[in-house]
Amino acid sequence: MKIITLPHEPAVRWPVFDSESEAAVLQILRDGNVSTHPVIRELEQDYEAFTGRRHALAHNNGTSALLAAFHALGLQPGDEILVPTATFWASVLPMIWCGIIPVFCESEPVTLGIDPADMWRKITSRTKAVVIVHLWGLPCQVDEIQQVCDEFDLRIIEDASHAHGAVYHGRNCGAVGDISVFSLQGDKLAPAGEGGILLTDNADYLERAACLGDITRIIELDSPARRFAATGMGIKTRIAPMSAALGRVSLRKLTESNRVRNENHRWLSECLENLGFDCFLPPTGIGRVYFEFLIRHRDPAFETSRFMDRLQSLGGQVSTPRYPLLHEQPLFREGHVARIGRFPEDVRLPDYAGISFPQTEHENRRLIKLPNFCHPCEKLLEQYRDAFEHAVRSH
Template identity: 30%
Template sequence: MYKIPIYQPSLTGNEKNYVNECLDSTWISSKGRFITEFEDEFATYTGTRYASSVCNGTVALHLALVALGIGPGDEVIVPTLTYISSVNAIAYTGATPVFVDSLESTWQMDPDDVSRKISPNTRAIMVVHLYGHPCDMDPLVSIAKEHGLFMIEDCAEAFGSFYKGRHVGSFGDIATYSFYGNKTITTGEGGMVVTNDETLYDRVVHFKGQGLAKHRQYWHDVIGYNYRMNNISAAIGLAQLERADDLLAKKRQVAQWYAEGLAGVPVTFHREVGNVHHSYWMCSIMVDDPLMRDPLREALEREGVETRPVFYPVHTMPMYAQKFQRHPVAESIGWRGINLPSWPELRIGQIQEINSMIKTFVTKG
């Protein structure tokens, strides 16, 4: 057990009341009032027309790709600095992930590298809003329109993030979210697919429910999937959504305490850059020397502080490393980055303690 874990959910609202209502009513599977209410409220919160709940964030990505018709022979451009599920979902469809590098300033995918990687087989760009910082959407949207490409936004880590006053997930053709236990709002396990396109929404609903025909009972007209969310998970999600503004504000405060305490310390704090609103799903730093990263994490662990390494670039992993590639910015961030404890109920004293440990370690060298 860690004295200060990397994350723990805040469950102090209506979560228990709503779950007990599910149990009392016996509506515990993929039907019930909480599913519809959670979907409707989530669409409203994120500024999209349609939302369809699913059982986790990875299947949300797969479902979005399937709804767009992505398959063998297609290429999907994706940042290499991302969680593995972004890339695995592309591989599930038989399509080929094409990796791009990141911007040093924001850690997000590099639009110029996206342009360089477009080929006759490119069908889509998967935009990943890493750790809650929005990507630079204006050039990415322009690139997609210029080349007639679909855009999928992976917002698993970016609930509550805004680009130029507009919630991420509302720019592309389709977007996905994760509600795993360490996400800003959680359902334990769960996800959401959102879109402004009615046809895409209908396809998502069709495919996620075993391909069940709309007007004929127990008749299935496509090979579908069992990707539905259950009513208990949706009940937790709705209770979390009711508290979303407060949770997001607390996470912004946590980030501010880190940034203030680490000012002048020879580490780089992952701040927001440009006309964006960073939701700080994870508060992260980079050390100057990659050889310092793991010893610093070990020093924090000895004091009971849990950390994580920033995601390793996916192009370096065995199943995606058949061809040698270099993405120097992503590699630099991946070898030097650390995720710090980032849950909303962290107290200033705990963060001051972590900041002090970091300062002591890096200044002693």
């Protein structure tokens, strides 16, 4: 007999675009400039104000923004970047096309971010940077990571794609790295359909990123780099104005939409914490958001798979995390990285086929993904609480 009987669609539907979103897009169409409209600069200014950054550069998606970030750091083929294996592939794969070697690291169990202790173990003379990811909207251990980076003079690329509105000890996520990136893809907290934002306080990084793929911006440079205005670096990464218009409206609505998600998820989290679950509630000084709602039982031996089967039979929409671990994927296991990357002949790649990450693999198996409750849904949340109570009693 099902306990969760209410429809999910009204509570979980995302994204939701309203009349303000429609008007923003229609204005672009009426203006007629659907390629280089000033709304792109307006979106960039919005994100500069939102994060406190000096410079923003809009891209056609977050993947392109990450590619620009790797390019902007001026790294050379054969350099290494430390990356988590528990992340979306765009945090990692663009660096391969630059000839940069991804070196996978464990994730620590508290925030599921890259493990500073494993970073120490993986650093070599070729290590130049680290990618940090605030997975699912929970800021990672930035201070501990920064200590390692300061010791070894490493740059930080911050993938804040899950973390629009999250705060780390008074600093907005998106303002933590030497270069930071947001995705504006349709599932994200401030969606634009497709889009990405690169942010930095370093004017040289901004210039290199622009030279990679925004010819319009290169033309406006007042530096020797303007000589590349006719060609750029051969890639086009500029965002479409209609996406930029959507992104501006979504960012304006972010505070309220995050408030509703947080209230829903915190209420249910407090109920589930009393049943023995760890719901990744943030400690003092950390303001998390909910790109996705992940929990785990505090008992490492808890039979997660069987418990999820029980919840599903009670009407719950629960599943495993959406991202497979990257080191387990055929691209790495079957040697394709060596074929697509432009690596120096004297560089030896990691043994991607032979590596394992027992801590990350163990924690990943424990995670239960719940729906994102994006809209007021008190009765549905109560049904989820009741279903969990019933499943725990019968587990």
